[in-house]
Amino acid sequence: xxxxxxxxxxxxxxxxxxxxxxxxxxxxxxxxxxxxxxxxxxxxxxxxxxxxxxxxxxxxxxxxxxxxxxxxxxxxxxxxxxxxxxxxxxxxxxxxxxxxxxxxxxxxxxxxxxxxxxxxxxxxxxxxxxxxxxxxxxxxxxxxxxxxxxxxxxxxxxxxxxxxxxxxxxxxxxxxxxxxxxxxxxxxxxxxxxxxxxxxxxxxxxxxxxxxxxxxxxxxxxxxxxxxxxxxxxxxxxxxxxxxxxxxxxxxxxxxxxxxxxxxxxxxxxxxxxxxxxxxxxxxxxxxxxxxxxxxxxxxxxxxxxxxxxxxxxxxxxxxxxxxxxxxxxxxxxxxxxxxxxxxxxxxxxxxxxxxxxxxxxxxxxxxxxxxxxxxxxxxxxxxxxxxxxxxxxxxxxxxxxxxxxxxxxxxxxxxxxxxxxxxxxxxxxxxxxxxxxxxxxxxxxxxxxxx
Amino acid sequence: xxxxxxxxxxxxxxxxxxxxxxxxxxxxxxxxxxxxxxxxxxxxxxxxxxxxxxxxxxxxxxxxxxxxxxxxxxxxxxxxxxxxxxxxxxxxxxxxxxxxxxxxxxxxxxxxxxxxxxxxxxxxxxxxxxxxxxxxxxxxxxxxxxxxxxxxxxxxxxxxxxxxxxxxxxxxxxxxxxxxxxxxxxxxxxxxxxxxxxxxxxxxxxxxxxxxxxxxxxxxxxxxxxxxxxxxxxxxxxxxxxxxxxxxxxxxxxxxxxxxxxxxxxxxxxxxxxxxxxxxxxxxxxxxxxxxxxxxxxxxxxxxxxxxxxxxxxxxxxxxxxxxxxxxxxxxxxxxxxxxxxxxxxxxxxxxxxxxxxxxxxxxxxxxxxxxxxxxxxxxxxxxxxxxxxxxxxxxxxxxxxxxxxxxxxxxxxxxxxxxxxxxxxxxxxxxxxxxxxxxxxxxxxxxxxxx
Numbered sequence: 001x002x003x004x005x006x007x008x009x010x011x012x013x014x015x016x017x018x019x020x021x022x023x024x025x026x027x028x029x030x031x032x033x034x035x036x037x038x039x040x041x042x043x044x045x046x047x048x049x050x051x052x053x054x055x056x057x058x059x060x061x062x063x064x065x066x067x068x069x070x071x072x073x074x075x076x077x078x079x080x081x082x083x084x085x086x087x088x089x090x091x092x093x094x095x096x097x098x099x100x101x102x103x104x105x106x107x108x109x110x111x112x113x114x115x116x117x118x119x120x121x122x123x124x125x126x127x128x129x130x131x132x133x134x135x136x137x138x139x140x141x142x143x144x145x146x147x148x149x150x151x152x153x154x155x156x157x158x159x160x161x162x163x164x165x166x167x168x169x170x171x172x173x174x175x176x177x178x179x180x181x182x183x184x185x186x187x188x189x190x191x192x193x194x195x196x197x198x199x200x201x202x203x204x205x206x207x208x209x210x211x212x213x214x215x216x217x218x219x220x221x222x223x224x225x226x227x228x229x230x231x232x233x234x235x236x237x238x239x240x241x242x243x244x245x246x247x248x249x250x251x252x253x254x255x256x257x258x259x260x261x262x263x264x265x266x267x268x269x270x271x272x273x274x275x276x277x278x279x280x281x282x283x284x285x286x287x288x289x290x291x292x293x294x295x296x297x298x299x300x301x302x303x304x305x306x307x308x309x310x311x312x313x314x315x316x317x318x319x320x321x322x323x324x325x326x327x328x329x330x331x332x333x334x335x336x337x338x339x340x341x342x343x344x345x346x347x348x349x350x351x352x353x354x355x356x357x358x359x360x361x362x363x364x365x366x367x368x369x370x371x372x373x374x375x376x377x378x379x380x381x382x383x384x385x386x387x388x389x390x391x392x393x394x395x396x397x398x399x400x401x402x403x404x405x406x407x408x409x410x411x412x413x414x415x416x417x418x419x420x421x422x423x424x425x426x427x428x429x430x431x432x433x434x435x436x437x438x439x440x441x442x443x444x445x446x447x448x449x450x451x452x
Numbered sequence: 453x454x455x456x457x458x459x460x461x462x463x464x465x466x467x468x469x470x471x472x473x474x475x476x477x478x479x480x481x482x483x484x485x486x487x488x489x490x491x492x493x494x495x496x497x498x499x500x501x502x503x504x505x506x507x508x509x510x511x512x513x514x515x516x517x518x519x520x521x522x523x524x525x526x527x528x529x530x531x532x533x534x535x536x537x538x539x540x541x542x543x544x545x546x547x548x549x550x551x552x553x554x555x556x557x558x559x560x561x562x563x564x565x566x567x568x569x570x571x572x573x574x575x576x577x578x579x580x581x582x583x584x585x586x587x588x589x590x591x592x593x594x595x596x597x598x599x600x601x602x603x604x605x606x607x608x609x610x611x612x613x614x615x616x617x618x619x620x621x622x623x624x625x626x627x628x629x630x631x632x633x634x635x636x637x638x639x640x641x642x643x644x645x646x647x648x649x650x651x652x653x654x655x656x657x658x659x660x661x662x663x664x665x666x667x668x669x670x671x672x673x674x675x676x677x678x679x680x681x682x683x684x685x686x687x688x689x690x691x692x693x694x695x696x697x698x699x700x701x702x703x704x705x706x707x708x709x710x711x712x713x714x715x716x717x718x719x720x721x722x723x724x725x726x727x728x729x730x731x732x733x734x735x736x737x738x739x740x741x742x743x744x745x746x747x748x749x750x751x752x753x754x755x756x757x758x759x760x761x762x763x764x765x766x767x768x769x770x771x772x773x774x775x776x777x778x779x780x781x782x783x784x785x786x787x788x789x790x791x792x793x794x795x796x797x798x799x800x801x802x803x804x805x806x807x808x809x810x811x812x813x814x815x816x817x818x819x820x821x822x823x824x825x826x827x828x829x830x831x832x833x834x835x836x837x838x839x840x841x842x843x844x845x846x847x848x849x850x851x852x853x854x855x856x857x858x859x860x861x862x863x864x865x866x867x868x869x870x871x872x873x874x875x876x877x878x879x880x881x882x883x884x885x886x887x888x889x890x891x892x893x894x895x896x897x898x899x900x901x902x903x904x
Contacts, residue, residue, distance in 0.1 A: 190623050273790060
C-alpha cells in the first residue's frame with residue numbers, strides 16, 4: 001500500500017530523465033504523494049532532480065518543496081527566479097511551511113522572495129511569523145485556523161468553515177474569541193453538527209483550553225501536547241490574543257529532532273548528520289569530539305607519565321589501565337544519560353539536586369561493590385600479585401563511585417544554569433573519567449604498594 | 453496557564469490526606485486534568501495516592517488510571533475488586549487505553565477483569581484487541597471510529613456522527629466502507645459541512661487512503677504517519693476490512709519510547725528507567741552492561757599481559773594506552789550511532805552495505821589521519837622517544853580505521869539479520885574496540901621497536 005523506494009526505481013527514473021521522456025515522468029509523479037517525490041528527488045543527482053522538479057505543476061512543486069529536507073532546499077531555490085519562487089511556490093504553502101523554507105535559506109534570498117509576494121496580506125503574516133524564534137511556539141505555529149466569535153450562532157460558524165475550508169487543513173475544532181480576538185475557548189466541529197443552527201456558541205463552547213505563549217520553547221510545547229494528548233493547541237500573546245495554532249505533526253518533528261540531537265551528542269557527534277551525508281560533512285561533525293578526546297587522552301598520558309617510575313617497577317599495573325578507564329566512562333555515561341533523559345521527558349521528579357546526588361552515591365556504592373568484587377575474585381583466582389589485586393579493586397570501586405556522582409552532578413548543574421544538559425553526556429564525561437580514573441588508580445596503587 | 457507540580461503542592465496535599473479533608477481534596481481534583489492527577493498520584497506515597505484515588509468519581513478515576521505510567525498502574529489494580537475495576541474503570545476507557553492497562557498487569561488479573569465486563573460487545577472487542585502484538589498496528593489501534601457506507605448520503609453520515617459523537621473522541625474524518633466493511637476511502641468532516649444533505653458519499657469521498665495492516669510494526673506505523681503528516685490512519689486486515697484507527701498521539705508515544713530505548717542502549721542501560729526509580733531498579737538496568745565491560749576489560753588485560761615484557765622494557769608505552777582505547781571507543785560509537793539513527797529515522801538511503809562500509813573506510817582514513825597527525829606533532833614537540841612517537845601515531849591511525857569500519861558493519865549486519873541494531877552501540881562497540889585497540893597498539897609497537 002505504501003510507496004517503496006528502490007535502487008531499480010531510481011535507475012529507471014534516471015534513464016527516463018536521460019531520454020527526456022517528460023510525459024512518462026509526469027504520469028509517474030502526478031500520482032505520487034509530495035513526501036515520496038521529495039524522497040525520490042533527494043536520491044537523484046542535482047541535474048536529474050532539477051529536470052523533474054521544473055516539470056511538476058506548481059501546486060505539486062510547492063508541496064514537494066515543503067517536504068524536502070532542510071539542507072536540500074537550497075539547490076532548487078538557487079536556480080529559480082525569486083518572483084516565481086514567491087508567487088508560484090512559497091505563497092501557496094501553509095504559513096508554517098513557508099516560514100520553514102524561508103528560515104532555511106540565506107537571509108538575503110528569503111527577503112527577496114518575501115518582497116515578491118503578490119498577496120500582500122499573506123506577505124505581512126509571513127514577515128510577522130519570521131520574527132519569532134525558530135524554537136518557540138511562535139516559530140512552530142501556523143496562522144491558518146478557524147476563528148469564530150463567541151457571539152455567533154452555529155449557522156454563522158458553519159458558514160465560516162465553508163468559507164475557509166479550502167485554506168485550512170485538518171480542521172478538528174474552531175477557536176472561540178471575543179471581539180478583541182482574546183481566546184475564550186474551543187469548539188469541536190462535531191458540536192456544530194450535533195447542535196441546531198440557531199444555538200449560540202457561548203452555550204456550547206469549551207471554556208477550559210490549554211494554550212501556550214508565542215515564546216514558549218518548542219520542547220515545552222511538545223511536552224504539553226504529549227501530556228494532554230492534544231492534536232492541536234492554540235498559541236496566544238501576552239494579553240491572550242489568539243495568534244495561531246500548533247498541530248501535533250509539527251510537535252512530532254520537534255520530539256524527533258530533540259531525540260536525534262541528544263543521541264548524537266551522547267555518541268560524540270556535534271551536528272545533525274545522516275549516513276547518506278558525504279564524508280567531509282560527517283568528518284566535520286565527528287572531529288570536534290574526537291579532538292576533545294585526544295586532548296583529554298594527552299592530559300591523561302601526562303598524568304600517567306608522572307607515575308612512570310611506579311609502572312617500571314610494577315609493570316602489571318598497566319594491564320588494568322584500559323579496563324578502569326572504560327568502566328569509569330561507562331558508569332559516568334549511564335549516570336548522565338539517566339538525568340539527561342529524565343529532564344528531556346519531564347520525568348525528573350521533585351527530588352532536589354542533593355537528594356539525587358546522594359541517591360546516585362548509594363547506587364554507585366552498590367554498583368562499585370559488585371564490580372570490584374568480581375574483579376577481585378578474578379584476580380585472586382588467577383593468582384595475581386596481592387598488592388596489584390587490592391590496588392585494582394580499590395581503584396575500580398573509587399572510580400565507579402566518582403563517575404556516578406560526577407555523571408549525575410554535571411548535567412544537573414548544566415540544567416540549573418540553563419545550558420543543554422545533553423552536552424555533558426558521551427565523550428565529555430568519558431574523557432573526564434579517563435583522566436581522573438588514571439589519577440585515582442595510580443594514587444591508590446602508590447599507597448597500597450607503599451604499604452604492602 | 454499550565455499546571456505546575458511543586459514540592460509544596462505535594463506537601464500540602466499530603467497534609468490534607470492526613471487530615472482526611474475529603475471535601476477539600478475533591479474540590480482540588482475535580483478541577484484538574486487526569487494527566488495532572490496521574491502526575492500527582494505518582495509523587496505521593498502509596499497510601500496517600502490510594503486514599504485520593506478511591507474518592508475520585510468513577511469517570512475521573514477511569515481517565516486517571518489510563519494516564520498513569522505503566523509500572524504504577526498495578527498498585528491501584530491490586531486493591532480494587534475486579535468487578536468494580538471492570539464495570540467502573542476499565543470499561544469506561546477508550547479501547548486502546550483499556551487494552552494498554554490490561555496489557556500492563558498480570559495476565560490472570562486481566563482475564564478476571566475482562567470476564568467481569570458488563571457490556572458484552574465491548575468485552576469481545578477488547579478480547580480481540582488483546583490478541584494483537586503490543587508492538588504492531590493492531591496493538592496500537594482503537595476501534596472507536598466513524599464508519600460510513602459508500603452508498604449513504606451526507607444526511608445519513610451526519611446522523612451517524614450525531615449517534616457516535618459521545619463515544620468517539622477527536623473526530624477529524626469518517627471512514628468510507630462498502631457493505632462488506634472493505635475500506636474504500638476517507639471523508640473529512642468538513643466535507644459533510646460544505647456539501648448539501650442529499651449529496652452522495654461516493655461523489656465526495658477521498659479514494660487515496662494510506663492504511664496499514666494490523667501486523668505492521670509500530671515503528672513502521674510511526675514512520676508512515678510522520679512522513680505523510682497524518683493525524684489519524686486506518687488499520688485494515690488481510691482483505692482490506694477496516695479494523696480500527698491509529699491516532700498521532702499514540703504514535704508520538706511510540707517515537708518517544710523508541711528514542712528513549714536507543715538512547716539508553718547507547719549509554720549502557722538495559723531497561724527503561726528514570727531518575728526517580730529506586731536504586732535497585734537502576735542497578736539492575738545498569739549492571740549487565742557494566743558486567744560486559746568488565747569481562748571485556750579482563751580479556752583486554754590478558755592481551756596486554758602477553759606484551760608485559762615489552763611494557764617492562766619500554767614503560768612509556770603504557771602512557772598512551774587509555775588514549776588509544778578511548779579514541780577507538782569514541783570513533784566506533786560515532787560510526788554505529790550514525791547507522792542506527794539513520795535506520796531508525798528511515799533516512800538510511802539506498803547505498804548498499806559495501807558502499808556504506810567503503811565510505812566509512814574513507815571517512816576513517818580522513819579522521820585517522822587528522823587525529824594521528826595531531827598526536828604525532830604533540831609527541832615530536834614534547835620530545836618523546838621517536839620509536840614511541842611512531843608507534844603511538846601508527847596505532848591510533850589503525851585503531852580509528854578499524855573502529856570506523858567495525859562500528860559501521862555491526863549495526864548494518866544486525867539490521868540485516870533482523871536484530872535491533874541499537875544493541876550494537878555504546879558499551880558493546882566500546883568494549884570490542886578496547887580489546888582490539890590494545891592488540892593493535894602493542895603489535896604495532898613490537899614491530900616498530902623491533903625495527904628501530
